[in-house]
Structure formats: C-alpha cells, structure tokens
Amino acid sequence: xxxxxxxxxxxxxxxxxxxxxxxxxxxxxxxxxxxxxxxxxxxxxxxxxxxxxxxxxxxxxxxxxxxxxxxxxxxxxxxxxxxxxxxxxxxxxxxxxxxxxxxxxxxxxxxxxxxxxxxxxxxxxxxxxxxxxxxxxxxxxxxxxxxxxxx
Numbered sequence: 202x203x204x205x206x207x208x209x210x211x212x213x214x215x216x217x218x219x220x221x222x223x224x225x226x227x228x229x230x231x232x233x234x235x236x237x238x239x240x241x242x243x244x245x246x247x248x249x250x251x252x253x254x255x256x257x258x259x260x261x262x263x264x265x266x267x268x269x270x271x272x273x274x275x276x277x278x279x280x281x282x283x284x285x286x287x288x289x290x291x292x293x294x295x296x297x298x299x300x301x302x303x304x305x306x307x308x309x310x311x312x313x314x315x316x317x318x319x320x321x322x323x324x325x326x327x328x329x330x331x332x333x334x335x336x337x338x339x340x341x342x343x344x345x346x347x348x349x350x351x352x
Contacts, residue, residue, distance in 0.1 A: 206347040209340055213297040217287050218248040221280045223336065224328035225271055233271075240269025245280060250291065253284035279328040286325055301341055318342060 210216040225234045225241070234241075244267035246252045264270060264277045287297050294300040304321050318341055319334035329337065340348050 204349055204351055206349055207336075207340060208347045209343075210298070213287055213291060214248045214250055216297050216301075217250055217253070217280075217284055218242065220283055220326055220329065220337075221245065221248060223333045224279045224283070225273075225276050227328060227330070227333060229271065229273075237269045237271060240267070241271070244268075244270050248280075248284075250284050250287045253281055254288035256281050256284075276328065282327045286327075290325075305341055 207219075210219050221241075222234065222238065225238075242248065244264055258278060258281075260281070261274060261277055265272050265274065270277070290297050290300045294303065301318070304316070304318055308316070308318060317338065319331075319338040322329050322337045323331065323334040336348075
C-alpha cells in the first residue's frame with residue numbers, strides 16, 4: 202500500500218477539479234484516472250468554472266474526442282453540471298470555498314441542527330454519493346491542509 206495525501210483546494214477551480222476527479226474515479230480504476238488526469242485537466246480547461254459553466258449537453262462531443270479522455274458521457278456531463286452549480290454558488294456566496302467555510306462553521310456551531318457537510322456535498326453536486334461525500338467532508342473538517350489515505 203502507498204500512502205497519498207489529498208490537499209484542500211485553494212481555489213474554486215481546484216475544488217471543481219477535485220470533485221470531477223472523484224466523479225471520474227467512482228466505479229472506475231483509480232490508477233487509470235490518475236494517469237490520465239493531466240490530459241483530462243487540459244481538455245476541461247484546467248476546470249475553469251466560468252468557461253465550463255457556460256457549456257451544455259451540446260458541447261459534450263469535443264470532450265468525448267479529447268486525447269486521454271475517459272469517454273463516459275455521464276461523467277463528462279456531470280463536470281459541466283457541477284461547474285454550473287459552482288458558478289451559482291459563487292454568485293450567491295462569493296466563492297465555493299466561502300460557502301463551504303460557512304457550512305462548516307454552522308455545523309461546528311450547531312452539529313445537531315445544521316446539515317452535515319457530506320449531505321450538503323451530496324445534494325449540491327452530481328456524482329457525489331454517500332462514500333465520496335464522506336471523503337470531501339473529512340478533507341474540509343480536518344484541521345490539516347490535507348488528509349492521508351492508502352492506495
């Protein structure tokens with residue numbers, strides 16, 4: 202087993218990158234996704250929320266043909282849907298990271314009444330389920346800048 206670190210994103214685009222990586226890994230080979238990720242990042246414009254949020258289903262074909270892309274329409278479409286959600290959150294809260302910080306603060310202040318972060322992630326983002334929302338929650342609730350996991 203190899204220990205790896207998953208660092209907290211420092212920008213909203215980096216957050217979308219992380220969420221998208223999770224979407225691609227679910228029910229797929231982690232090492233293959235990790236190997237192809239640099240090309241996938243390039244195809245998705247480094248997960249630029251402003252650019253991706255303006256795209257829709259008619260824009261899927263170029264992504265399907267991109268070098269190194271995992272050609273799964275549902276996963277590609279999830280990236281675009283999640284980019285639109287990130288843009289909505291930015292418009293309402295200033296940034297995705299501020300929105301998460303606010304939710305974290307509310308949860309820590311009132312853990313019984315406030316929704317858990319994993320539930321917030323699962324409801325907000327396509328392709329984030331019970332297990333993967335727990336990964337995100339553990340990252341953002343950690344006092345460290347990263348979480349460790351084994352592969």
